[in-house]
Amino acid sequence: xxxxxxxxxxxxxxxxxxxxxxxxxxxxxxxxxxxxxxxxxxxxxxxxxxxxxxxxxxxxxxxxxxxxxxxxxxxxxxxxxxxxxxxxxxxxxxxxxxxxxxxxxxxxxxxxxxxxxxxxxxxxxxxxxxxxxxxxxxxxxxxxxxxxxxxxxxx
Numbered sequence: 001x002x003x004x005x006x007x008x009x010x011x012x013x014x015x016x017x018x019x020x021x022x023x024x025x026x027x028x029x030x031x032x033x034x035x036x037x038x039x040x041x042x043x044x045x046x047x048x049x050x051x052x053x054x055x056x057x058x059x060x061x062x063x064x065x066x067x068x069x070x071x072x073x074x075x076x077x078x079x080x081x082x083x084x085x086x087x088x089x090x091x092x093x094x095x096x097x098x099x100x101x102x103x104x105x106x107x108x109x110x111x112x113x114x115x116x117x118x119x120x121x122x123x124x125x126x127x128x129x130x131x132x133x134x135x136x137x138x139x140x141x142x143x144x145x146x147x148x149x150x151x152x153x154x155x
Contacts, residue, residue: 007087014039014088039089040145044081048137051077055133066129067120074115078107081144090153099152106147114140 001009018035025033054073058064064072082103086092092099119136123129 011088011091015091018042036089036149037145040085040148041141043084043089044141044144047077047081047084050080051137052130052133056130059129066123067116070115070119070133071111074111085148086153090148092153094153103148103152106144106152110140110143110147114143 015035018038022033022035022038023030051073054076055069058072059066059069062069082100086096086099114136115133117136118139119129119132122132122135127135
């Protein structure tokens with residue numbers, strides 16, 4: 001089996017598991033929640049954990065400046081998110097270069113508005129930087145799913 005076929009099989013399995021889980025959601029949610037939303041939540045929950053871990057290490061342990069720590073952790077997590085969402089969740093076969101260029105614009109807007117704006121703003125108002133990042137993360141999740149589904153990886 002080729003590398004491409006192995007990746008496709010993994011993507012098929014990932015999507016089958018998501019579809020099976022969504023089909024069992026209660027309260028009629030199965031009719032309104034697409035499997036890609038669950039996939040986005042799983043992948044981005046993982047990459048958000050990577051983001052928080054890196055942020056805690058860079059700022060909390062290495063004592064780097066908060067804006068630099070946020071930026072480095074954010075960039076690493078979002079690069080990982082692009083790769084995982086492209087391969088497993090949205091299973092795009094479009095040219096990666098063009099998608100990545102669009103993704104960079106989406107991420108820059110996200111970074112300026114939600115991460116630096118809300119995250120740093122709440123921290124500047126006295127909220128612990130980790131809690132501020134969680135609040136900003138909730139806002140960015142809605143924005144990023146919509147942007148990835150309907151802009152970056154649109155069919």
